[in-house]
Amino acid sequence: xxxxxxxxxxxxxxxxxxxxxxxxxxxxxxxxxxxxxxxxxxxxxxxxxxxxxxxxxxxxxxxxxxxxxxxxxxxxxxxxxxxxxxxxxxxxxxxxxxxxxxxxxxxxxxxxxxxxxxxxxxxxxxxxxxxxxxxxxxxxxxxxxxxxxxxxxxxxxxxxxxxxxxxxxxxxxxxxxxxxxxxxxxxxxxxxxxxxxxxxxxxxxxxxxxxxxxxxxxxxxxxxxxxxxxxxxxxxxxxxxxxxxxxxxxxxxxxxxxxxxxxxxxxxxxxxxxxxxxxxxxxxxxxxxxxxxxxxxxxxxxxxxxxxxxxxxxxxxxxxxxxxxxxxxxxxxxxxxxxxxxxxxxxxxxxxxxxxxxxxxxxxxxxxxxxxxxxxxxxxxxxxxxxxxxxxxxxxxxxxxxxxxxxxxxxxxxxxxxxxxxxxxxxxxxxxxxxxxxxxxxxxxxxxxxxxxxxxxxxxxxxxxxxxxxxxxxxxxxxxxxxxxxxxxxxxxxxxxxxxxxxxxxxxxxxxxxxxxxxxxxxxxxxxxx
Amino acid sequence: xxxxxxxxxxxxxxxxxxxxxxxxxxxxxxxxxxxxxxxxxxxxxxxxxxxxxxxxxxxxxxxxxxxxxxxxxxxxxxxxxxxxxxxxxxxxxxxxxxxxxxxxxxxxxxxxxxxxxxxxxxxxxxxxxxxxxxxxxxxxxxxxxxxxxxxxxxxxxxxxxxxxxxxxxxxxxxxxxxxxxxxxxxxxxxxxxxxxxxxxxxxxxxxxxxxxxxxxxxxxxxxxxxxxxxxxxxxxxxxxxxxxxxxxxxxxxxxxxxxxxxxxxxxxxxxxxxxxxxxxxxxxxxxxxxxxxxxxxxxxxxxxxxxxxxxxxx
Numbered sequence: 001x002x003x004x005x006x007x008x009x010x011x012x013x014x015x016x017x018x019x020x021x022x023x024x025x026x027x028x029x030x031x032x033x034x035x036x037x038x039x040x041x042x043x044x045x046x047x048x049x050x051x052x053x054x055x056x057x058x059x060x061x062x063x064x065x066x067x068x069x070x071x072x073x074x075x076x077x078x079x080x081x082x083x084x085x086x087x088x089x090x091x092x093x094x095x096x097x098x099x100x101x102x103x104x105x106x107x108x109x110x111x112x113x114x115x116x117x118x119x120x121x122x123x124x125x126x127x128x129x130x131x132x133x134x135x136x137x138x139x140x141x142x143x144x145x146x147x148x149x150x151x152x153x154x155x156x157x158x159x160x161x162x163x164x165x166x167x168x169x170x171x172x173x174x175x176x177x178x179x180x181x182x183x184x185x186x187x188x189x190x191x192x193x194x195x196x197x198x199x200x201x202x203x204x205x206x207x208x209x210x211x212x213x214x215x216x217x218x219x220x221x222x223x224x225x226x227x228x229x230x231x232x233x234x235x236x237x238x239x240x241x242x243x244x245x246x247x248x249x250x251x252x253x254x255x256x257x258x259x260x261x262x263x264x265x266x267x268x269x270x271x272x273x274x275x276x277x278x279x280x281x282x283x284x285x286x287x288x289x290x291x292x293x294x295x296x297x298x299x300x301x302x303x304x305x306x307x308x309x310x311x312x313x314x315x316x317x318x319x320x321x322x323x324x325x326x327x328x329x330x331x332x333x334x335x336x337x338x339x340x341x342x343x344x345x346x347x348x349x350x351x352x353x354x355x356x357x358x359x360x361x362x363x364x365x366x367x368x369x370x371x372x373x374x375x376x377x378x379x380x381x382x383x384x385x386x387x388x389x390x391x392x393x394x395x396x397x398x399x400x401x402x403x404x405x406x407x408x409x410x411x412x413x414x415x416x417x418x419x420x421x422x423x424x425x426x427x428x429x430x431x432x433x434x435x436x437x438x439x440x441x442x443x444x445x446x447x448x449x450x451x452x453x454x455x456x457x458x459x460x461x462x463x464x465x466x467x468x469x470x471x472x473x474x475x476x477x478x479x480x481x482x483x484x485x486x487x488x489x490x491x492x493x494x495x496x497x498x499x500x501x502x503x504x505x506x507x508x509x510x511x512x513x514x515x516x517x518x519x520x521x522x523x524x525x526x527x528x529x530x
Numbered sequence: 531x532x533x534x535x536x537x538x539x540x541x542x543x544x545x546x547x548x549x550x551x552x553x554x555x556x557x558x559x560x561x562x563x564x565x566x567x568x569x570x571x572x573x574x575x576x577x578x579x580x581x582x583x584x585x586x587x588x589x590x591x592x593x594x595x596x597x598x599x600x601x602x603x604x605x606x607x608x609x610x611x612x613x614x615x616x617x618x619x620x621x622x623x624x625x626x627x628x629x630x631x632x633x634x635x636x637x638x639x640x641x642x643x644x645x646x647x648x649x650x651x652x653x654x655x656x657x658x659x660x661x662x663x664x665x666x667x668x669x670x671x672x673x674x675x676x677x678x679x680x681x682x683x684x685x686x687x688x689x690x691x692x693x694x695x696x697x698x699x700x701x702x703x704x705x706x707x708x709x710x711x712x713x714x715x716x717x718x719x720x721x722x723x724x725x726x727x728x729x730x731x732x733x734x735x736x737x738x739x740x741x742x743x744x745x746x747x748x749x750x751x752x753x754x755x756x757x758x759x760x761x762x763x764x765x766x767x768x769x770x771x772x773x774x775x776x777x778x779x780x781x782x783x784x785x786x787x788x789x790x791x792x793x794x795x796x797x798x799x800x801x802x803x804x805x806x807x808x809x810x811x812x813x814x815x816x817x818x819x820x821x822x823x824x825x826x827x828x829x830x831x832x833x834x835x836x837x838x839x840x841x842x843x844x
């Protein structure tokens with residue numbers, strides 16, 4: 001930790017395929033080449049790669065000593081705000097408690113999938129970045145800090161290199177909170193990572209482009225993090241209606257901006273662009289069940305995502321308010337969040353204390369509704385149509401962070417005769433590796449890191465779940481009821497050729513439900529399209 | 531005869547510092563502003579639910595009565611406090627020494643209570659060496675002896691074991707500061723001096739009982755042996771020192787679990803939570819990033835149209 005500000009020309013760690021945990025039936029050593037494309041010298045001079053050879057933020061080194069000092073000054077200013085009740089009432093108590101209570105027992109480390117999968121690289125240990133922050137606080141913000149740091153041996157030099165590495169380090173944690181779950185003191189190292197991200201975003205304006213400029217800023221400006229505008233939404237919905245007609249023969253009109261509906265359904269807009277079958281499936285199911293529902297074409301009203309929950313309270317609150325305003329305008333009775341993990345957590349839980357008065361509209365997950373539709377017999381279902389191995393990926397935000405564990409399982413047990421659990425599962429699940437925004441962060445070589453390091457444990461789980469049916473003639477389905485998790489699993493499947501070699505596919509939960517609908521002639525899931 | 535009023539003064543002062551330290555720490559945590567929800571599952575208080583399942587599995591959850599089982603929660607807390615269950619599950623080696631140390635502490639507290647009770651329930655015993663008056667006093671003496679010696683032995687085992695573990699395991703050594711080692715040695719010193727006091731001069735804990743009785747009854751004490759005096763001095767100093775260290779995690783832990791991890795109280799219209807939020811939403815904002823305009827309140831920010839970044843961030 002004391003080295004975080006030293007040797008800017010060298011990486012703190014060098015990741016090698018040989019150090020990563022082994023995967024069943026997949027072997028990649030350093031002889032096969034690097035898993036992560038390392039930067040050239042030219043790239044290293046332009047951007048900050050000195051943490052681990054990977055770049056999430058694209059930071060550039062200050063041009064002068066004065067500029068570096070200005071960065072240090074602003075960083076410390078932001079840190080003071082992070083530790084102030086007024087500026088950080090949002091997470092003041094949770095942060096202070098986590099900073100002050102760590103017994104440094106390292107129980108959290110073995111719970112962390114990134115740390116373990118990396119071959120136990122020290123910098124990915126949950127306590128590493130937390131300890132760096134504590135040392136900075138003690139040395140630079142407390143009276144007598146410099147002397148105390150020398151006496152206790154908890155020294156750290158705060159300079160540009162330390163700041164840049166700490167910023168990058170905040171984006172090596174998926175915020176899955178497995179570490180918090182096992183901590184006997186109640187310390188939450190994932191929260192500390194998130195608060196570090198917040199300091200950089202809210203004070204220094206530093207955040208990954210995909211999450212901030214192309215994320216929350218774009219969503220608030222044009223309507224969606226995908227860049228999809230309301231007119232584009234209408235076009236895509238019209239296309240989806242045609243697809244439904246072609247697949248099922250049913251003329252289903254997807255309600256848009258319908259006032260006084262029972263439900264406003266909020267989808268992750270990525271579903272419209274990348275997985276329209278998910279939107280189709282909901283429309284088919286809701287139509288069959290006669291549900292009084294609607295979508296919204298208001299800005300942000302058709303995109304459930306709220307990236308702010310990962311890095312910026314101000315953006316998080318702004319997006320949540322926009323979602324609630326869209327629902328208020330339509331006078332819906334409640335809002336249902338579709339298959340998007342972080343949207344569940346952001347809108348139903350974290351933003352719960354941002355929405356007051358008439359913005360406080362009831363919000364719930366779509367999973368209890370799906371469970372009711374499946375289990376009640378309202379829809380005629382034939383499980384034999386899903387007679388292929390299915391395993392369930394548990395999105396962290398839905399299970400461990402919200403406690404929605406059983407509805408999706410009851411559904412799968414009913415409609416998928418070959419459902420098999422990953423181990424561990426439920427609240428003990430492993431993150432897909434795409435959490436906290438990683439699923440959409442693909443610039444420079446970050447994608448290599450998330451696929452080969454943070455996603456490695458999930459990859460291992462998938463292979464182990466299907467270990468008895470890996471024969472490529474057997475089609476297999478990873479049910480991932482979360483858009484970002486689907487994106488990450490797609491990238492894992494692509495990177496490791498699991499589609500070609502083992503016939504492993506992925507998709508959401510609602511697609512399986514519709515695939516089991518006995519009244520629809522053609523199978524809804526089109527394996528050829530994967 | 532030597533007068534130990536100075537030691538008694540030190541004990542009183544250290545005790546006061548401890549009480550103030552704990553009260554101030556607890557008060558500080560309790561007065562922190564309401565925060566956004568950051569709950570985590572499983573929650574032990576969830577009634578009739580299997581591992582990890584929450585109110586959000588119910589359709590229309592906001593209309594249903596919230597079923598919390600406080601007894602289940604209390605059992606969970608008790609298992610953690612008295613058996614360190616989570617540590618046992620994750621790392622048995624660490625659990626052995628950590629638990630020994632804490633068990634030593636718990637027994638030490640029981641020992642102090644037994645000594646105090648013994649002192650004030652039979653004041654005549656101050657007059658001279660201990661003479662057991664009857665079966666109750668015999669049981670009390672036996673328990674006092676047993677808890678005292680056990681606490682010293684377990685405490686030393688735990689602290690020395692942790693000290694060695696932290697020095698020898700790289701996992702732990704990297705994160706253990708000189709202050710952490712000092713704290714462990716300090717605690718080991720208390721238990722070691724207690725053991726030495728018992729072995730060398732106070733086999734029946736008569737001296738210790740008399741001293742505690744003198745503190746409670748506000749009487750002066752004379753004739754203490756060096757070993758016991760040293761033990762009292764170390765224990766008193768530690769009690770005053772503890773509130774300023776991370777060893778106060780037992781205070782923080784209550785808030786970490788009850789106010790953060792297990793706080794899933796929803797914000798319903800007209801609720802106490804909503805009233806508290808109205809206050810914090812009026813806090814001024816001074817963050818400086820381009821997408822935030824400093825000077826306004828949180829309420830202004832979330833209702834502002836200024837959601838756009840004025841420059842590229844990277």
